[in-house]
Amino acid sequence: MKAELTAPQALLVLNALPNIGPITLNRILEQQGNDPRKIFAATARQLEQVNGVGPAISSTILNWREHFDLEREEERMAKAHTVFVTPDDPGYPKLLKEINDPPIGLYRKGDYEFGQPCIAIVGSRRTSLYGQSIAKKFGAELARLGFCIVSGLARGIDTAAHEGALSVGGKTAAVLGCGIDIVYPPENLELYRQIETAGAILSEFPFGRRADRQSFPMRNRVVAGICDAVIVVESDVNGGSMITARFAGEQGRLVYAVPGRIDQATSHGCHQLIRDGATLITSVDDILSELNYLDGLRPAPIPPKDRVGATGNNHAGVLSPDETKVMACFTGGSILTPDALTEQTCLSASELSSVLMMLELKRLLVRRLDGSFEVRS
16 A cells, blocks of 8 residues: 555545546445545455456556656645645535535635535527626626526636626636646636636646546536536537536536527527426526525625615615716616717716626616616616
8 A cells, every 4th residue: 555645645646547537436436435545555356346447447546656746746736726625625515426426526726615505607608799798697696696606717608607706796616627727718817817816716637637528528517516506598509518407407406598599509509408398597586486595595695885876775786986977867767778878978888888787787777678777676
């Protein structure tokens, strides 16, 4: 037995060895009484008694130093402020332990330890402005209510969901399909840093592991496994989000889908999910009514700031100068069109659009059917 290996180190080694999936690793651990150190003291014959373990896998385990440099990995982790959390650690997401093939450990950056219920928001990388706005809106509203928003840091819907949670000071976690030292896509570097500060970055894969066709489905099962529910905003029929939704269904999680245009490819996956039994979602209230976190099980909402909006709505938080300027236009119960607001505030159309979206997220304004706005009652 390699006496120098602690139990966490042994799990770190096993997790990094090539061509050994989590199902096989969990079987080997179970055979050895869930003590990972005993695995390295076992004989090849003992290891090969486990279903799915042959000479190639047993040789990889027993000669692990030929495949993995533990000291180098630990140096990288220390330099990158990364920890490796195992199922026995408080920072390992509780719901993830319940799935059939949980990771035997996760690399984590950021101090968040998943003390709040989680909801995943996932979707297409090639998304519409509508999809982005819905993902950002749901991310913000759910984060404000106390949920941690989980996604995959990808372009499109994932990015919008993370940004929505961050915009209200909420918790968000990104699960990567590559090593935790690789930022993909590279343009999300600043978002990566914000999530690390405000929440957590997770990866099942060792440093330097590039994303591939195998790693993304593995990532998707972790996204689903962490969460009570998964919301698919936009996805084509063969999109990766459909895999996440399938995992969620198999794991007994709630699956929601946002309807879209019938002539848009990125709506076809959501419509198929709805046909197959996913819940059609049009607002956060649809989720709250089904999750039904009663008797203290509902997460505590983010405390309101000292400064509230002009209407006294205690969900408003601090208003920016432009938001304050827009809210002042509604004194006396006015109903105003965007054109009228542009004229009164002297904001550009793009600036006004952004401000109006934030005021809707803060539940201060509501958009009417004719496109005009009024104060939410």
